[in-house]
Amino acid sequence: MRQDATVIGLIGFAHAMSHFYQLLLAPLFPLIREELGVSYAALGFVVALFYTLSAVLQPIAGFVVDRYGARSVLLGGVACFAAGALVMGLSAGYPMLVAGAALAGIGNSVFHPADFAILNARVSKPRLSYAFSAHGVAGYIGFAAAPVFSVAIAAAYGWHAALLAGAALGVVLLAVLLLNAGYLRIDAPRSAKKRLSEDARVLFAWPVVLCFLYFMLFAAGLTGLQSFSVSAMVEQYGVAVTAASSALTIYLMAAAGGILTGGFVAARATRHDFVAAGGLAVNAAAILLIAMNQVPAGALPAVFALAGFASGIVAPSRDLIVRASTPPGAAGRVFGFVYSGLDVGSFATPVFYGWMLDRHLPQAVFYMAFAFTALAIVAVLLLRVPNTAAVQHPQ
Numbered sequence: 001m002r003q004d005a006t007v008i009g010l011i012g013f014a015h016a017m018s019h020f021y022q023l024l025l026a027p028l029f030p031l032i033r034e035e036l037g038v039s040y041a042a043l044g045f046v047v048a049l050f051y052t053l054s055a056v057l058q059p060i061a062g063f064v065v066d067r068y069g070a071r072s073v074l075l076g077g078v079a080c081f082a083a084g085a086l087v088m089g090l091s092a093g094y095p096m097l098v099a100g101a102a103l104a105g106i107g108n109s110v111f112h113p114a115d116f117a118i119l120n121a122r123v124s125k126p127r128l129s130y131a132f133s134a135h136g137v138a139g140y141i142g143f144a145a146a147p148v149f150s151v152a153i154a155a156a157y158g159w160h161a162a163l164l165a166g167a168a169l170g171v172v173l174l175a176v177l178l179l180n181a182g183y184l185r186i187d188a189p190r191s192a193k194k195r196l197s198e199d200a201r202v203l204f205a206w207p208v209v210l211c212f213l214y215f216m217l218f219a220a221g222l223t224g225l226q227s228f229s230v231s232a233m234v235e236q237y238g239v240a241v242t243a244a245s246s247a248l249t250i251y252l253m254a255a256a257g258g259i260l261t262g263g264f265v266a267a268r269a270t271r272h273d274f275v276a277a278g279g280l281a282v283n284a285a286a287i288l289l290i291a292m293n294q295v296p297a298g299a300l301p302a303v304f305a306l307a308g309f310a311s312g313i314v315a316p317s318r319d320l321i322v323r324a325s326t327p328p329g330a331a332g333r334v335f336g337f338v339y340s341g342l343d344v345g346s347f348a349t350p351v352f353y354g355w356m357l358d359r360h361l362p363q364a365v366f367y368m369a370f371a372f373t374a375l376a377i378v379a380v381l382l383l384r385v386p387n388t389a390a391v392q393h394p395q
Contacts, residue, residue, distance in 0.1 A: 258312020
């Protein structure tokens with residue numbers, strides 16, 4: 001119990017920091033734009049570069065995890081994050097900002113393959129669902145903390161100080177992980193001597209491909225809600241921006257609560273595919289009601305809360321489904337590959353959502369999010385994971 005709690009705590013802290021760094025920079029854009037004299041489009045490129053490097057390198061990080069171990073990869077990723085924040089904090093011009101974002105994107109690529117490889121290997125099987133739940137909740141905590149942290153420090157000391165303080169937190173995380181490195185150690189993987197082609201073959205297995213497609217579709221729908229639902233609600237329902245933003249915030253908070261609840265559900269479930277499909281179905285139904293104008297404006301926060309909670313319940317069962325689809329010794333590259341689907345779905349669809357809003361079709365934003373979520377349900381059901389026995393093999 002003590003070892004499980006320590007490992008879950010360390011990995012949760014690391015995952016929270018990875019999400020923290022993803023939202024550390026964006027709230028500072030107005031200040032950076034004014035001081036450096038760059039456009040929002042140029043700052044958008046900084047974010048796009050971060051996620052592109054993360055998406056491309058995440059599967060590669062998975063191969064490195066399986067061949068050489070997760071601990072050193074995780075420590076290297078944290079070091080890249082801290083270095084990236086430091087470079088951005090010291091930047092006197094746009095090129096250094098880009099360089100810092102590139103370093104941070106490289107660092108972000110390691111967390112899912114390294115985190116899940118360590119959790120699968122070091123946490124006892126009866127507590128894995130709780131471990132995956134805590135991992136997801138920690139990420140949402142990181143998201144929530146970053147804007148408050150960066151804006152508060154920037155208001156008092158400037159945006160440089162906010163990024164440098166973020167770099168200092170990365171150093172703290174690195175020190176904590178180094179002091180507890182023994183808990184992160186994984187036995188040398190048996191596949192270490194295999195050729196690269198043999199290592200890659202597992203990624204083309206049908207269950208792994210379906211997992212990747214699920215993550216891509218889920219992220220494509222979530223991107224619409226996170227990035228465009230506020231604008232869509234303002235135009236479609238005529239609500240104030242503050243009210244629409246509050247509804248989105250409630251969605252994210254409810255999702256965190258759903259992830260926490262989902263850990264207990266997954267620990268007792270025998271059909272994780274049904275749990276995941278059921279949660280997604282409730283989420284999709286709520287989004288469809290919004291798209292069809294069947295929700296009174298005053299009830300939007302409640303419907304968003306239902307959608308977020310149902311979406312969050314899916315996460316622990318979803319991660320157990322991925323584990324069930326992972327051959328022994330392949331946790332790093334499989335989790336790295338399938339989780340790269342989140343980045344692919346996140347950067348591949350915003351232009352379509354924006355195109356629909358430009359043409360004053362706010363309902364289409366929600367219809368599109370519903371369609372992607374419905375397709376994600378199909379991907380989950382096609383996996384056909386029948387029971388928890390499938391997740392008992394060692395990683």
